[in-house]
Amino acid sequence: MKIGELSERTGLAPSRIRFYERIGLLKTVSRKANGYRDYPVEAETLLKLIVTAQQAGFSLDELTTLLPADMSNWSHSSLLESLRQKIRDIDTIQKRLAESKAQLVELLTEIEAKPVDMNCADNAKRVLSQFGLSKS
Structure with a gap:
């Protein structure tokens, strides 16, 4: 064709x-x-x-x-192992994504909890210190 x-x-x-x-x-x-x-x-x-x-x-x-190379020549065991490995890879990626999401949600919550009388720069320092990311 x-x-x-x-x-x-x-x-x-x-x-x-x-x-x-x-x-x-x-x-x-x-x-x-x-x-x-x-x-x-x-x-x-x-x-x-x-x-x-x-x-x-x-x-x-x-x-x-x-x-x-030839569609009639599949290695059944290789195919199954490749599929199992891809599932393990996806599980690992999902775990990392869930951890990243949890960290971002926590960060968002802290940033949104900014006291009314605090400016953004001071709030950033406050949040960073809570996460152990500040220099001081």
Whole structure:
């Protein structure tokens, strides 16, 4: 199939499809005598898988190592371990985000608790000292 048809089927721009080919994610592309790319039917499935995996948080580098050269040659155990590792990575990121959010909420609460008669600079010093961030 030509790149235009593959683009239409996947919703991806031809430039994105060529990019995935250039970086080695789309490996089963052949060239016709006129130089046009000829994509197998499996390319549609692979491209949809790449997009879905990226939306799930996989980087292009991770996908390069994860995806087989031949779609019929998946390593089941490698795939499962990659998915488990990505879940662990997401858990770690969620924990860090929750900690950051808690710190920001605490900081916001302290800043909003500014006494009416205190100016912003003095309030900043007060808040910073409560968080152990002041120089004095």
